[in-house]
Amino acid sequence: MFYEPYDQAILLAPLPAQDLGRSCFEHVDADALIAGSLIGNLVEKLREFTGSSGKDAVTLSSYLYECGLADLPDLGLEAFLQAHFPAGPDRISSIHDVYEAACAFFAQRDYVRATGLFALIASLEDVRSYGQIALSACAARQGLYKSGYDLAVASVTSSMPHPRSCFLAGHCALRLDEKKTARHYLAFASRIARRSATYKPERRASQSKLLALQFA
Numbered sequence: 001m002f003y004e005p006y007d008q009a010i011l012l013a014p015l016p017a018q019d020l021g022r023s024c025f026e027h028v029d030a031d032a033l034i035a036g037s038l039i040g041n042l043v044e045k046l047r048e049f050t051g052s053s054g055k056d057a058v059t060l061s062s063y064l065y066e067c068g069l070a071d072l073p074d075l076g077l078e079a080f081l082q083a084h085f086p087a088g089p090d091r092i093s094s095i096h097d098v099y100e101a102a103c104a105f106f107a108q109r110d111y112v113r114a115t116g117l118f119a120l121i122a123s124l125e126d127v128r129s130y131g132q133i134a135l136s137a138c139a140a141r142q143g144l145y146k147s148g149y150d151l152a153v154a155s156v157t158s159s160m161p162h163p164r165s166c167f168l169a170g171h172c173a174l175r176l177d178e179k180k181t182a183r184h185y186l187a188f189a190s191r192i193a194r195r196s197a198t199y200k201p202e203r204r205a206s207q208s209k210l211l212a213l214q215f216a
Contacts, residue, residue, distance in 0.1 A: 010201050011167055012141060014118070014134035017100040019198075025095040028126050042098065042120040046072070049123035056132075056154050060122055063139060063147040067115050095121065102134065111138045129158040129165070136168045140175075148172040156185070163193035163202035170209065179213060186210050 050061045064070055102117035115138045122131030132155035139148035149172035155165035166189030174182035186206040193203035 011164065011205055012171065013137050014099075014103050014106055014114075015130060015162070015164060017096065017103045020096075020099070020130065022094065022096045024130070025099065025127060028095050028124055038093065038095070039098075039120075042095070042123070046120055046123040056122075056128065059147075059150045059154050060119060060132075060135070063135060063144070063151060064115070064119060066139075066144055066147055067112055067142070069112065069116055069119070072116055072119060095124070095127070099130070099134075106134070106138065109141070111142050114138055129155045129160075129162065132158075133162060133165045133168065136165065136172070140168060140172055145172040145175040149176060152185075156188070161188075161192065163189045163199045163206070166192065167202050167206055170206065174209065174213075183210060183213055186213075 049057050050064070051057075061070070064072055098117055099121055102114045102121070105111075105114035105117065115135060118131050118134040118138065120131075122128050122135055124131070132151045136148045136151035136155065139145070139151060149169055152165045152169035152172060155161065156169055158165075166185045170182045170184075170186035170189060173179075173185060186209050190203050190206040190210065193199035193206065
């Protein structure tokens with residue numbers, strides 16, 4: 001049976017770094033490391049991405065503004081490292097490390113720092129969906145359900161939507177009292193979650209929320 005705290009702890013969260021593994025990010029690392037400084041390169045990519053006019057870029061920029069991180073893309077490298085990695089940049093050697101560090105901040109409920117790092121992931125086209133799912137979870141935890149919904153939907157529209165993004169879209173839509181939209185995404189989450197036993201939490205939670213909506 002669906003249990004709300006279980007939902008909050010397991011599903012309103014980024015995809016676990018250990019589940020994604022380093023292989024998900026390896027094909028991006030080579031390009032990012034060519035310029036020398038990984039973090040510096042990522043900050044530059046974020047600056048370029050948020051400066052564009054694409055829908056995903058606008059969605060990300062709007063959320064960063066809500067979080068008080070509107071100037072994140074323009075922060076100097078030294079200031080960024082000092083704020084987010086007090087131990088120094090030598091501890092960060094891959095994009096997976098950045099994602100892992102962001103997940104650690106999320107687990108500590110430091111959603112602002114987590115957002116700053118997940119935004120770097122979301123600026124990279126090949127792994128953007130992972131960043132968007134994580135940012136949607138951050139927004140949902142902060143009660144910023146409109147941004148959470150927009151970020152989740154952006155991930156849903158990727159070539160291979162994850163049931164977590166569909167669940168987040170449905171959850172945020174429900175909090176916005178958009179019941180018809182919530183039903184759509186929760187049903188979508190339940191449907192694609194049937195593809196693998198790995199997605200059992202998403203399937204069970206989506207079905208439970210859909211059942212609850214029938215009596216709402």
